[in-house]
Amino acid sequence: MKEEQEIKEIEKLFDRLFPINRSITGSGLRKSLAILNEYLPLERFSVKTGTKVLNWTIPEEWRIKEAWLRGPDGEKILDFKDHNLHLLNYSTAIDKNLELEELKEHLHTIASLPDAIPYVTSYYKKRWGFCLPYNKYKDLKEGQYHAYIDSELVEGELNYGHAILPGESDQEILISTYICHPSMANNELSGPLVATFLYNRLRKWKNRRFTYRFVFVPETIGAIAYLAKFGKELVERVYSGMVLTCIGGETNLNYKLSRDENNPIDNIVKHLFTNNDPEGSIRPFTPIYGSDERHYCSPGFNLPVGQMARLVYGYPEYHTSADNRDLISIESLYESVNEVEKVLRALELDGYYLNQFPYGEIKLDQHGLYPDINTRGIDNHFEGKLVRNRNQVNQILTILNYSDAKYSLREIAEKFNQLTRCNISLLELEEMVEILKEKGLLKGPYSKEEAKKI
Amino acid sequence: MKEEQEIKEIEKLFDRLFPINRSITGSGLRKSLAILNEYLPLERFSVKTGTKVLNWTIPEEWRIKEAWLRGPDGEKILDFKDHNLHLLNYSTAIDKNLELEELKEHLHTIASLPDAIPYVTSYYKKRWGFCLPYNKYKDLKEGQYHAYIDSELVEGELNYGHAILPGESDQEILISTYICHPSMANNELSGPLVATFLYNRLRKWKNRRFTYRFVFVPETIGAIAYLAKFGKELVERVYSGMVLTCIGGETNLNYKLSRDENNPIDNIVKHLFTNNDPEGSIRPFTPIYGSDERHYCSPGFNLPVGQMARLVYGYPEYHTSADNRDLISIESLYESVNEVEKVLRALELDGYYLNQFPYGEIKLDQHGLYPDINTRGIDNHFEGKLVRNRNQVNQILTILNYSDAKYSLREIAEKFNQLTRCNISLLELEEMVEILKEKGLLKGPYSKEEAKKI
């Protein structure tokens, strides 16, 4: 798929999903999963209201038909039809005339972003309420208002889905994102969109060393429900993973380390960012703020799962109607697909390789990997060789010397950088690795355990 | 006991002990132990002259009745009655007329502190001698002097004592100090006084997780004798300990690390000092200088015992008559009691806690530990909650995530500081730890081994 075409596809899906009124349960959530299912084969699951999931309980399902607020003059101050965020998410029903002062206890606004509608939720405490821009709020006149919300909380279900892309190994890479936020762009259509198009990239890879699991859940309670069902399986299988969230915008990637902070995924991302391949920055793990990695990384599971973002939560427009398509750009989502794919390619390439002739240096000239004369002008004698220059010879010598089940390819790239003052990522060693494999001089990648056994 | 009253009690004991002529053996030592026994239940022990203790032998007991020096004019140059330090400690007897030049070989003085009497001892080599201020020494006239010392070295005994304060565990905290120095304040009435009043603080604690062993010995040979008898027991039981010495004066606490430099006591004190709770500084372990930790930390025992001081040996007045009550202050001893008690409280609180619901984040709002609405103004929604602010929620999230038998509470406090750029000690986490324990969400503290077994 060409770049432009893929960007258009992302845009099309964005525009279909954006207007839907999503929550942690309900028809908007189900509709969103159905649309995603057109792009990747989502296995969908439902959990009934009242079901115990870990330390939590599945709440009632929210159904909403209509919601508006009329002012003293009878004019409509706001209408849920105009913007999903006007209504407090999970609002209970109301049909009441009330004075401005009483009404204000049910109005939510942000003075610092006076034209934006805030995003407010109250999933577990019954409340009703509206959200509106501060500039509208501050001009509300005294008098009697009519608040009307036609909603229900009913015995229903919570929905989520996943798609598994098998690879050579049962070891899995988990990509998890959430689909409960209505009508906001960075937080959070970016995650589901990037995950969806990433899936389609990986589907086309010639080989997949790992199995890939793409998870689409409502945030928090969905992840809890997912872990209640699949947690044990994840503990057995997940080799690396990341939560995708807030992954749009013009800034560089920003990765939050997994709980142990030195899992393969952490080391690979640090390595790539250190060598600007791609550019990015690193945050420590914290249980204080974040998304579903807080559950994947709770001490009982302690999965090797980080979180990949771009414009990280906490930006001014966060959790408001100003988090829209203008804030990010469809191109930034495309860029995220590219860059996360690069991280996954690096995970596939990394591992432990084995020099097949580890006793003494291999006689490289007989494989076309070294000049056949020794002179101070040796750098001019690469004609007719498989390697084009001294730098590639140096890569080969470094790869062969350290391919002994003790150093991973990432560590070999770091050794190489130290020794030569270069700044390459392991991805740049791929060409020489392939040549050495073709020549029968190298095998891999293996896991450390496999490599030690051989 | 109120602050002022406790300070007065310390002062009273100081004034009783200061004038006594102590040495590593003898009646002054026994009298001092008897006085301390009025404050804490001292089990007292004696070891006979000639007894082999480890690599050493208990020396003869020193008895001294009278000692003076008369000048050429018959006037008394100095008299042991006026100051204990005038006599070389363990001096043999003499009754002799002799010229100034010959006498000078037996006189000890310090030119750099010309008004002070130096403290000189010769326990293991038979000598006689006097000590006097340099200003007096330099004015001594030529002529014949009369040196008179009525002392004896006899078959006797060496005395020491200890007091054990039991706790829930057999694991012990050792507090050791020495009581052989006569008529000096910082070095060394400070140690025995702080130990004595510390004992009485701990006696009143509601719970003691550890058993506390308070040891009062003459320095070096007493510690050697103590280790000869109790060393094996200490190796089995001591979890942490410290020698208290030079622990008066207006400076901050100053801790010398134990030999391995990363025992629990070392890590706790570093942690507390790093977070100024209390203020203090750290010295490395050294076998070159110091007090009885040199024996506790000899390679055969290698006990996890540091040394806590304040005005550390090496100050100008050290080992002279100028090391008196004016140099330190009774208030500084009271302060030491407070601060060492804080160290011990931190040792009790530290350990490994276990999150009782480690799978997924606990649903904190249902325990009153989190707001029940999600909005950007969430920091205003703590009304009616058990936690008062976001900082306490952050403490709770950090404690729960890391309470997994891998991180001690001290390490959790350090994680918290890293993540929030705060600067708190583990003592400040105690309130949230107690709330979580009451709610049944947390158990502990355990030792690492216990925590791993559960």
Add this chain to the structure above:
Amino acid sequence: MKEEQEIKEIEKLFDRLFPINRSITGSGLRKSLAILNEYLPLERFSVKTGTKVLNWTIPEEWRIKEAWLRGPDGEKILDFKDHNLHLLNYSTAIDKNLELEELKEHLHTIASLPDAIPYVTSYYKKRWGFCLPYNKYKDLKEGQYHAYIDSELVEGELNYGHAILPGESDQEILISTYICHPSMANNELSGPLVATFLYNRLRKWKNRRFTYRFVFVPETIGAIAYLAKFGKELVERVYSGMVLTCIGGETNLNYKLSRDENNPIDNIVKHLFTNNDPEGSIRPFTPIYGSDERHYCSPGFNLPVGQMARLVYGYPEYHTSADNRDLISIESLYESVNEVEKVLRALELDGYYLNQFPYGEIKLDQHGLYPDINTRGIDNHFEGKLVRNRNQVNQILTILNYSDAKYSLREIAEKFNQLTRCNISLLELEEMVEILKEKGLLKGPYSKEEAKKI
């Protein structure tokens, strides 16, 4: 042997070896080994052409009788008789008239060092060629030249030798150097000369804790052949080792770490250089450049072998006729013998010592190792003692406290330096170690494993 005499001996051997036309095979190599055999008992080995050695094959033996180049006027442009480097090493035979343009493909020169003859080899690809100074090359006139080389590549053998100097233990120190370079001084007569005179130093030591193995091989293929025969034995026995190369010149020693970078040899050299005993600097291990340590440190063998140099390869005169006796100096070779001997003495002295009375501090005054009075002027009371000053007491206290099978003497020296802000190497502790051993207070050195068992 006095300094001057030893320098003269080195000079004499230098002058005998320099003119010989050496290569990786052939009569020059055999002659050089025969001369070295006059200085140390070399066991000599030969390997037949065509023999498989690890990943390599022993090449044909090179025999050369005559070689010259005549110009258009019939004059001799260059003659192999004048300088060994004029002929491409391993050149095949030729007897041909040819135009300058065609000839130039067979001429080697270095524009940046216009008066020097470059050293060029082509061992494994058949080529003929001459080497000459650029200043001569650039003035070559158009016209017909006569190239004459009377050489042969024949079924023959490759030769090398080693000398073993036995010690108390089977554990070995490997000293390896190479003898294939013709008529160059630093690279490489320095290595064989230093190795030879070092052997004779070690021969005279009173004790040798380790066995010493001196290896003289042609570079690369010789080391490969040596490893093919002795590799397994080396893996079992080598405790430490180094390749000696480029070890002349006025600069300081320069050590390349072994592959693991923290073997005993690495730690000792870092320690000595850190404390300027002798001065020197450290390079990381690299498989990219270097000498035979690349084979000793190939991943299959991974021997604890570094490389010691002085004027490290890469200097302007490297691999040219300008690398001659003027470039280095015979004195610098003598200095290298001294300094490498010091490294070996440090290896012998290092190890784990055991305090024979580890319980409590030893009563040092009864051994004459401490003053018998305690006073602030104690530093004046060393008369009649075995120790001369406080610094020596401090060394003793440090040695005794850390001699517990956990700290090597090198680590004890480093502890001592930290604690006293001194800057001594472990060699300076030797005097106190000897005193303590004589007094029965200390035993050692042991290996860590031995020390732990005792």
